Amino acid sequence: MNGKKKTIGSVLLLAVILLSVAVYNYLYKGHRNIAEEEIAHELSTKKLSDALRIDNASVSYIDKVIQTNGKITAIERNTIVIDNSVQVSFQGNVQGLTMENTISIKGRCVGYDDLLEVVKIDQAIIIKNN
Amino acid sequence: MKNTIYRVVVISLILITITLQNSNAQGKYIDRSGKIQFEASEALFEEVKASNESVTSVLDTKTGQIAALALIKGFHFKNSLMEEHFNENYIESGMYPKATFKGQFSDLDLALLDENTKKAAMEGTLKLHGKEKEVRTQISIQKVGDIISMTGEFVVTPGDFDIHIPKIVQNKIAKEVLVKFDFKLIKK
Numbered sequence: 084m085n086g087k088k089k090t091i092g093s094v095l096l097l098a099v100i101l102l103s104v105a106v107y108n109y110l111y112k113g114h115r116n117i118a119e120e121e122i123a124h125e126l127s128t129k130k131l132s133d134a135l136r137i138d139n140a141s142v143s144y145i146d147k148v149i150q151t152n153g154k155i156t157a158i159e160r161n162t163i164v165i166d167n168s169v170q171v172s173f174q175g176n177v178q179g180l181t182m183e184n185t186i187s188i189k190g191r192c193v194g195y196d197d198l199l200e201v202v203k204i205d206q207a208i209i210i211k212n213n
Numbered sequence: 214m215k216n217t218i219y220r221v222v223v224i225s226l227i228l229i230t231i232t233l234q235n236s237n238a239q240g241k242y243i244d245r246s247g248k249i250q251f252e253a254s255e256a257l258f259e260e261v262k263a264s265n266e267s268v269t270s271v272l273d274t275k276t277g278q279i280a281a282l283a284l285i286k287g288f289h290f291k292n293s294l295m296e297e298h299f300n301e302n303y304i305e306s307g308m309y310p311k312a313t314f315k316g317q318f319s320d321l322d323l324a325l326l327d328e329n330t331k332k333a334a335m336e337g338t339l340k341l342h343g344k345e346k347e348v349r350t351q352i353s354i355q356k357v358g359d360i361i362s363m364t365g366e367f368v369v370t371p372g373d374f375d376i377h378i379p380k381i382v383q384n385k386i387a388k389e390v391l392v393k394f395d396f397k398l399i400k401k
Contacts, residue, residue, distance in 0.1 A: 109294070145310065146286055157245075162245060164245075172246065194286055194311060196269050196282055196311075198271055198281075198313075199243070
C-alpha cells in the first residue's frame with residue numbers, strides 16, 4: 084500500500100515537473116535563428132523590391148528568410164544597401180565590405196520602407212563577398 | 214566707369230557665394246538606422262519593452278519637415294512569445310506593417326544649428342494600426358559637421374490607436390507607453 088502511494092506520488096511529481104518545463108519552454112522559447120533557418124526564397128534585389136513595392140504587406144516575403152545578391156551601393160556601420168533597393172542589417176559586426184563589390188546575403192525580410200523606397204532585411208549573414 | 218563694373222562684379226560674386234553657401238547648408242538629412250524604443254512595463258511584472266534599430270528618418274532642412282518610418286516587424290522584444298503576441302494580437306503587423314510619423318518643428322531655425330544642444334518643439338501625426346494621433350513633444354537637437362542628432366520621447370496609449378489589451382494581461386501592461394527615439398541624420 085505504502086509502495087503504491089509512493090509510485091503515484093512519484094508519477095504526479097514527474098508530471099508536474101514535465102508540465103512546468105513545457106510551460107516554461109512555451110513562455111520563454113528562444114528567438115528564431117535566421118542564420119540557421121532554411122531559405123524560403125532566393126531572388127534578385129529587383130524582383131524582391133518590385134514585389135514589396137506593389138504589396139507592402141506581402142505575406143510571401145515578410146518575416147521570411149530571403150537570399151539575394153547585388154552590388155553594394157552604401158555602407159553605414161552595420162548596414163549596407165544593395166543595388167540602391169535593399170537595405171541589409173547584419174547580425175553583429177562585419178568586416179571586408181567594399182563599395183561596388185558584389186555581395187550575396189541571407190536574412191529576414193522585415194518589410195518595405197516607402198520613405199527611402201527600399202526593402203529592409205535584418206539579422207543577415209554574408210553568403211559570398213568578393 | 215571701371216570702378217562701377219568692378220563693384221558690380223564684386224557684389225555679384227558675394228551674392229553668388231552667399232547663395233551657394235545657403236543651398237549647401239540646406240538639404241536632406243537621412244538616417245537609415247535610427248533607434249526607437251518603447252516601454253509599457255508595470256512594476257513587479259516582466260518588462261514589456263521593445264526596440265527597433267533600423268528606423269528611417271528624413272529631415273528636410275529647407276522646409277523643416279521631418280518624416281520617420283518604422284517597420285513593425287523590426288521591433289525586437291527580449292521575450293520571443295511577447296514579440297509574437299505583439300505582432301499577431303495587438304498591433305496586427307500582418308495587416309499594418311509600419312508606423313509612420315510626419316511632422317515639423319514649430320519654432321526652430323535649422324540654419325542656426327550647431328554643436329550646442331538645443332531644445333525644440335516638434336509636432337506631427339503618428340500613424341499606426343490604421344489610426345492617427347497628433348503628437349507634440351520637446352526634442353533635443355544638435356549638429357556636428359554633416360550630422361544632425363535628434364533625441365526625444367513622448368507618451369501614447371494603446372487606446373489612441375484602437376489597440377485592445379485583453380483583461381487577462383491588463384495589469385501586466387502599463388496604460389501609458391513611453392516611446393523614445395534617437396536619430397542621427399547624415400547629410401545627403
